[in-house]
Amino acid sequence: MTAVFAQQPCGEIEGCTVGIGLTPEALAAYPEPNVNPLVIDDSVLYDRLYRRLNGGVTIHDAPGGNVINTLGPGFSFITVNSTQGDWTEIDRGQWVPTSTLTEDVLISRFAGVQLPDEPLPYPMAWTMRHLRPSSVPGGEEDQSNPFLYRYTRVNLYTFVVADDGTRWYQIAENQWVHQFDVAKITPIERPADVDTNKWVSVDLYEQTLIAYEGEEPVFATLISSGLKEWSTNEGMFHVYLRFPRTTMSGAAQQSDFYFLQEVPWTMYFDGDIALHGTYWHDGFGYRHSHGCVNMSITDSKWVYDWSADEFDYTIPEDTGMAVYVYSSGTYDS
Secondary structure (H helix, E strand, O other): OOEOOOOOEHHHOOOOEOOOEOOHHHHHOOOOOOOEEOOOOHHHHOOOOEEEEOOOEEEEOOOOOOEEEEEOOOEEEEEOOEEEOOEEEEEOOEEEEHHHEEEEOOOOOOOOEEOOOOOEOOOEEEEOOOEOOEOOOOOOEOOOOOOEOOOOEEEOOEEEEOOOOOEEEEEEOOEEEEHHHEEEOOOOOOOOOOOOOEEEEEEOOOOEEEEEEOOEEEEEEEOEOEOHHHOOOOEEEEOOEEEEEEEEEEOOOOOOOEEEEEEEEEEEEEOOEEEEEOOOOOOOOOOOEOOOEEEOHHHHHHHHHHOHHHOOOOOOOOOOOEEEEEOOOOOOO
16 A cells, blocks of 8 residues: 555654654655655646636627626636637627726646655645744744745654644654644545545545545545535545536525636536536635535646546446545534
8 A cells, every 4th residue: 555544643653752753863764755746737727818707797799799698796717718909708709898807817836746656654744834843742833943835745754642632743853733734645445335446535624635546546635625514525426427628607696606617627426516626716725615626727637637547428327436525534614
């Protein structure tokens, strides 16, 4: 198995001192996670020009032409087909005043990692915010420690349990982070009812996705699942419909109305809930959606391409890769 399933507390590791952690020699033997981040392909990230709609908008059949539709205020993003004067074409024969659009959308450049064939000696995690590690478990950020940007990949060498039951992880010599500040890769054993060779697990607690071939985890990344009021369902599912690009909308005439044009690399697995790429936020590792499992564009294209051979469009009843959604803990808020 590629990655460890459990992690030992410091008190159970020979040579580990509670409050100090592993020895410098043990840390130096494996200084960083042995993983390969996906390559960022700018031609994939920036093949569309995305804009957000600023409030409600009327859609016209030509620049200054007849009104053919309206979109109410909400969480709405479009792609730009072309421009003409003060007008922007958002689809063939659909034009809106350019003044109703915001500036360019900042697309996330986050990417997941391919896992090696050999076992990882320690779990890997991503930091969830900019921080400086504490020098001791439970301490304040230590200004003498390195500044770590969000999405930094770190080893979780060992941990100690605080009085409130939460963990503090050692990530380097004299460097400790709270469990809420990292999202950990935790592979699971293959569930008995997974019936495809390629399958993914989605951990709603850690907000991570891991891709497997048989028993072997081969890829891991951060996701954003449904918010509390639109939580992603747990259970076993299969991808039943795939689109390289598709429009998503919902909650019409409600305060949470959304309209998302050309959502990339979409894989529906639970009704109208899908795994898909996301160009409108960079909040991976935190819940963010109406129930879908958001991934970066880079990650969603990798999963879409990798899982393609599990889906046969020529067989009407065929289902694609298995998707196992679960929670390894209780989400705090």
